[in-house]
Amino acid sequence: MYINFLIDRFDKNKKDCAVIWNDKEYTYDWLIQCIQHFKSQLQKYKELEKSVVSLEADYSPYSIAMLLSLLDRGCIVVPTHDSLVKAIKEEYNDIAEVEHFVKIKGDNFEIKHKKIKSVKNKLLLQLKNQHHPGLVLFSSGTTGRSKAIVHDFTLLLNKFSERRNPKRIIPFMLFDHIGGINTLFQVLSSTGCLVIIQERSPLEVGKTIEKYKVQALPVTPTFINLFLINETYRKYDLSSLETISYGSEVMPESTLKAINEIFPNVKIFQTYGLSEVGVLSSKSKHAASLWVKVWGEGVKTRIVDGVLQIKSHSSMLGYINAPSPFTEDGWLITGDMVEQDGEYIRILGRKSExxxxxxxxxxxxxxxxxxxxxxxxEEVVVSATTNAITGQMVKAAVRLNTNESLGEFRIRMRNFCRDKLPAYKIPQKVVLTSKELHTNRFKKNRKLI
Structure with missing residues (x-):
């Protein structure tokens, strides 16, 4: 019922490739058959209908078919990446009041039922009472505790009612990330092709683009930085690429300049999205600009005390485990500090950072x-640390590919920064590390420092 418009599009493009996974192509006809099979299997479990269901999986044609089948049964789905450690999975399941577990294993699945008292959270109950499918996502928690975000999935689906030009796209963002969900439904609603990678690494991405003529790559600035350092663009034929979109964190100006120089014929643009509102329509001033216009039907923006606020039809219902971020008149306080130039904004960073x-x-x-x-x-993450005189000072954790000592690098760093940053912005504390400074979502991990 809820996904009928998608099934209609699949049916009109049966022979087209929907998913490439493990070097095998799966057509839209195959996807329709798999959805029908899963729906018939789920019918055996009457208690699943309109329940809170954890879907443990990563991208595959089978997990995609199961997600669509669960949504069509009115379930509130909690996507859980299969790489999460057990303790975090249990925490998330408790917070979201999960009633049933579906785990995808290759081309099959298993269902487990949790002995739980009736769901109590008012947002989850609202979805159940309205007979609407839902989505519960957890924020990355790179700077604090993960928040459980509740969406009415019917509102998220509305933005995909208009069919776009089909493309071959790598779904880089994880299955449990709003960016990943957005890419998934963007591709399916346009009857494009999802080219699923087995490993989120620069070399695997480069190899996949060359082999399957991928046209669009949605990634994070952190991944673009690693892509450049690794010089993947020298090792593979990436001429099929038409667009590279970036979002999820602030793009360093130096990284944006470098990627534009390497891919002069590729459209490079910034997207803006939050787990709380989804990924919104956006337009960069030009490829080398960090200024972006956020727009779309039913989307309004305003800036209050330097912080971006958004009102959108696709906004979440609220948090399960945190105070509401909405103002009394219904605007979402994003926490993003911005500058404004007419209808364009430049994101400076999170207010909390x-x-x-x-x-x-x-x-x-x-x-x-x-x-x-x-x-x-190779990688750097900057954060605050305490200082007895100034209250705070700038701290930098750095991963090098040189054999310098800390003292040698500090001297070189200060000399380099002297004419590029005011003295108070030059890191007073520096930590050298061999650890990766990003999360599995390829965002800077400020918890590490």
Whole structure:
């Protein structure tokens, strides 16, 4: 019922490739048959209808078919990536009041039922009472505790009612990420092709683009940085690429400049989205610009005290385990600090990440952009640390590909930054590490430092 418009499109494009997985192509006809099979299997479990269901999986044609089948039964789906550690899975399941578990195993699935008292959360009950399918996502928690975000899936589906040009796209963002969900339904609603990678690494992405003539790559700035460092563009034929979109965190200006120089014929643009509102329509001023216009039907923006606020038809219903971020008049306080130039905004960083050095504001992304230009720097994450005199000072965790000592790098760093940053923005504390400084979602991991 809820996905009928998608099934109609699949039916009109039966012979087209819907998914490439493990070097095998799956057509839209196959996908229709798999959805019908799963729906008939789920009919045996009457208690699943309109229940809260954990779907443990990563991208595959089978997990996609199961997700659509569960949504069609009015379930509130909690996508859970199969790489999550057991303790976190259990925490998420408890918070979301999961009633049933569906785990995809290759071309099959298993269902487990949890002994639980009736669901109590008012947002989940609202969906159940309205007979609407739902989605519960957990924020990445890169700077704090993960928040459980509740969506009415019928509102998210509305944005995909208009069919776009079909493309071959790598769904880079994880299955349990709003960016991943957006890519998935963007491709399916346009009857494009999802080219699923087995490993989220620059080499695997490059190899897959060359082999399957991928046209669009939605990634994070952190991944683009690793892609450049690895020089993947020299190792594979990436001429099929038409677009590279980036979002989920602030793009360093130095990284944006570098990717534009390497791919002059590829359209490179910024997207804007949050787990709380989905991925919104956006337009960069130009390929090398960090200024972006956020727009779309039913989308309004305003800036209050330097913080972006959004009102959108696709906004979440609310958090399960955190206070509401909505104003009394219904605007979502995003937490993103921005500058404004007419209808365009430039995202400076999260308000919670601002470093206050004796009253002077420092945005980590600005410092990271400069430090990335230093030869030998592979990854860098900037954050605040305490200082007895100024309250806070700038701290940088750096991963190098050189054999320098900390003292040697500090001297080189300070000399490099002297004419590029004010003194208070130059890191006073530096930590060298061999660890990766990003999460499995390829966002900077500020928890590590």
């Amino acid at each position: 601002i470093i206050n050095v004796g009253g002077e504001k420092v945005f980590p992304a600005e410092v990271e952009s400069v430090l990335r230009l230093i030869s030998g720097v």
